[in-house]
Amino acid sequence: MSVSSSGTIAAIATPPGEGGVGIIRVSGEKALPIAEAIFKSAKDSFSGFKPYTMHYGYVLDENSTELDDVLAVFMPGPNSYTGEDTVEFNCHGGRAILASVLGEILSRGAVLARAGEFTLRAFLNGKMDLTQAEAVAEMIHAPSKGAAQLARVKLSGVLGHRIEELRGRLEVLRAHLCVAVDFPEDELECLPLDKMMTEVTDAVKNISEILAGVERTRAWREGGLAVLSGKVNAGKSSLLNALLGRNRAIVTDIPGTTRDFIEETLNLDGLQVRVVDTAGLRETTDKVEQAGLDMGKELAQQADLVLLIVDGSGPFDLSDIDPEFSAQSGKCIAVINKIDLDQSTPSASEVMAEAGYEVVEISAKRGQGIDELASSIREHILAGAGEPDPDELVPNSRQAATLRKALSELDGLVQDIEMTIPYDLLGVRLETACSALSEITGEITPQEVLDSIFSKFCVGK
Template identity: 45%
Template sequence: MRLPDADTIAAVATPPGRGGVAIVRVSGPASRSIGHGLFRSGRPDFAGFKPYRLHHGTIYAPDGKLLDDGMAAFMPGPGSYTGEDTVELFCHGSPAVVRSVLQAACALGARPAGPGEFTRRAYVNGRLDLSQAEAVAELIAARGQVEADLALTRLTGAMGDAARELGAALADLAAGICLAVDFPEEEVECLPKAAFADGVAAVIARIEALLDAGRRARPYRHGTTVALFGRVNAGKSSLFNALLGTDRAIVADLPGTTRDYLEETLDLDGLPVRLTDTAGLRASDDAIETIGKERGLAKARRADLGLYVVDGSVPYAPDAEAEAVIATLTPAKVLVVATKADLPQAEPGPLNTLAARGIAGVPVSSRTGFGLTGLVAAIRALLTRDAGPPEPDAPAPSEREAAALTAARAELAALLADCRANLPYDILGVRLETASALVADVTGETTPDAVLNAVFDRFCIGK
């Protein structure tokens, strides 16, 4: 499958801003001639681009203006990333230089590429299946090593291979009943319904294993949210800074220092976390402080995990607003953090009091660092409790793929019920065909253009 009469596209393939090197990528039938029009080698014996070789020289505009000293490489199709002839021009990373090189490429016949257009061409030209194409975008956007590893596993084709294995199993089942469907009046041998049902159940089990891998991967792919909440001067901002390892929040003895919520990202051993420090809870006539407090409480109620920060050096007293957050999150999604563990702890202490209600807790000292390692481990364990860590090298479907597999599983479950109800093979065959089409959506074999557009529109320009 190739793009009919594809034009030639060009885009900057490196991030915007200043850098040591930037790459302008040109792909399509005119890419080689455009490259020769822009690039001049310093070697007297240069006779044109040699495939997969990096050439050093100078880059010129069509009017002969010198643009930069750089390098160029030519990758002929179908052995390039896109499956088409491709030229990459390596120039210095000044935005002005990069812009001038891209404009020169477009002046010689290329057009600016759209988001994800290079990868879409790779998909259309059979260089990648749709699952691998999605993995490219995931790898670019990965915020942690686990997320990057998940994307790399899919980029190697593991998810597509799993989908094709499912498709082959469904095709075998279809072959086992096709004679009965095509020749219903004939006495022909076909797969007995008991064996057919066992085969369907085996495919369902394999789909469920893939969906389970997707559930385990979800926190690492989409990130998690953790909100600190509690009374004023409980030590939330100090804890926020200690977890981040930097003085992000202002810390002072004056109550109400934090008047609005603060957010920063945190990497917990590959688990992306959006950490929020909320305004301290107290009665106040200050309208701005009240608004900030309500905004912080709203963040806490929506968090994947709430850290109820309490001062362990003073006797514990319940707070009505904090109790409302706990009721919204449920005790299973709350972790008590008793701060100031370097000071004598008061009685009754918050950890024992709240542990009796099923709320786990950790003592810490933001000043000395005591307990922070245990707190990080507890946060990570609670955020991944329902899913568990992803298995190394196990393909985990994306949201789109999981939706297709979930629909296929539902169709196969209905097929299994029909089979056990002894319905005729022609009805079973219809459900089997529907399930097969849904599984094929994983690799993009039957995916409509609207879905393809939604996938590739999420890409950055240049990839």
């Protein structure tokens, strides 16, 4: 995606499919002329588009045939989302209708917008900084209410303002450093080392505070992963169906029914959790089944939580549990299934509890204990995180990586100051740190970074 805001673009701004309303957005210098050419008001008194006012009427094709009755609104630049003249048509939400109206708009001189191009133009036209632009996508793709709240804080511009304030202080320090380099005989007067150390260590503290919430809020921002693991016929597929409240996985008494993994998503009181049912553990010579077992083990290693499903009605021994998923791993819950049947002696619950596992007893078939298990899943994935602070600043992965780069340079700068490294060499680290902070807000951002960010947007946003 080239960094350009020339030309007039148009796209359907609502999701694909059928619905009551579908919105087509047009932005650029031809937006108003196109709207005037294809829109016919239902009112004889209509004298032209009034800004920020909904006008009811019809979209006509070149033969004056009515394509749809619509509500149209004109938002003149720079007081629009993109900073350009923008028109939005609220049409009926059928695919054919939207396609015909969009086709008419494109035939009048607009071009189809690329993914994220409306927000890219907003960024290029100074309507938002890069942290706000990324927050738009984060809100759209937020897997939970908590994630949406965290994105909304950044959409307000608070993160960008804090980064800019921090960079501004470092730039002042750079200016003093340049003076000290140019006038070495006055360097101690221009920039005392103790003052420089204070400023740098304060910047380190500020960046560390911003980074503190990244891992703690990961589950809210990305969702959690829980993997069902256990021997064949322990009831993993039945449990998946019970958690979902519907039959998603095939359940039979034939060992090895599940040969691949099945993934579904649960919403546990606002937290999105991917639950994966894996192939049952057993010795096998079947290459397909073994591939499923290997894939299941790999998923379990990546998981936030592993549910060790045990058939409580049959013989059980701790050797049946993969030693990698010991109680000490801190990522396992022992789920004792089939409690509606006679239990083995000693019971699997007793054995697992003595081994240090948290134990939840269920009957996937009858739905017993499922609510308790769902609560335990949520608590484990959010362990140490708690509910998200709606006012907390939490950078995304790109921003966090760039902040860590700046932090590394500033940590090195602290060491260099302690070693009384020459001022001109100190300036190199300071310049690198400032450049990294500039990348976060978009003051200085490589083209490939912009391409990567905006290509992840949906078309129409």
